[in-house]
Amino acid sequence: MVYDYEWFKTAVYNLTKIDLSAYKEKQMKRRIDTLIAKNNVVGYDKYITFIKENGAKFEEFVNYLTINVSEFYRNLDQWKVLENEIIPELISKFGKNLKIWSAACSTGDEPYSLVMALSRHIPLEQIKIYATDLDKQVIAKAKVGLYSDKSIVNVPEDLKRKFFTKIGPSYQISEEVKKRVEFSNHNLLKDSYRDGWHMIVCRNVLIYFTEEAKDEVFVNFQKALANKGILFIGSTEQIINYKDIGYARKNSFFYEKA
Structure with missing residues (x-):
């Protein structure tokens, strides 16, 4: 052989x-x-x-x-668009009980960032993020919620003071934020997708996939979104054939289910 x-x-x-x-x-x-x-x-x-x-x-x-590179509020300008434009729009369309999926969430930086961004618009106890990753090891790390100062450098100062506690050289995310995220194991290329999401966030992951695999995932995301739901992708990614798949482009990184 x-x-x-x-x-x-x-x-x-x-x-x-x-x-x-x-x-x-x-x-x-x-x-x-x-x-x-x-x-x-x-x-x-x-x-x-x-x-x-x-x-x-x-x-x-x-x-x-599974190539885990992550940080809070990665590509800060995109998070400002999310916070100032996309979240208010989602609330106006779907109300405050938003159904949000952080796909390929790595060590938790992204779903926890989502909780903090949403907390400026929605009471914390109403926020629920569903977060998944292929790698059980990074999910275990996400549940611990301990991060380096480099990981949280982009977190707005008011949120940093409110939701992080310094422990030695590291920073611990608060339990009240952790409680808003449900973590589980999921393979984007093999497992079935839940549907009815108001927003799906999957950033800086699909760059490692073949074009065929990317298309498969983008199609599955489109099917999983509620009508007028939003897909938020990373700064290194783009959906070339977004119209064919059934998206309308809001800007470079946000796509709406058409």
Whole structure:
């Protein structure tokens, strides 16, 4: 048997249900080869055996694979548009009990940012964010809610004072914010999508996907949104064929279900 990258993709899918074919191959293969070399393992077959037999290394592999780069209020100008224009518009259309999904939420920076942004318009106890990620390890970290000063540098000062407590060199998000977020595990390329969302936020994740996989996710988001619901994407992303999929473009990063 040839234990090449094609074989490895199948083995990874059988083990994790993560479909590496949906990721840009050159970029992902380079990342994986680097990790395998770092662990002093030679060969894809040996590495699969290695992570099967070592729980910590299996978690390390999944964490590495899912490329978790996150921070609060990432790309601040876009969050200002969200806070000043999009949220008031959503409230006028759907009321204050908004149904919002933070997809591929990583370590929680994004859903917690959403809670804080919404808190300027809606009483905290009325806010509920549904947050999902493929990686159980980052969800566990999100639930702890401990962040570096670099992670929270863009948080507005009033919200930083209100919702964070300094603990040593780190900052702890308040329990009242944490209680507004429900975390769970979800694979954007494999699992079914709930529907009726007033807003879906998925930012700086799909850049790693193939064009076909991106289209599949954008179509699924469109179907999952309520009529006139909003999709908020990242600054490195765009939906070229948004009209064909069924979106109207509000600006560079916000798309409305047409």
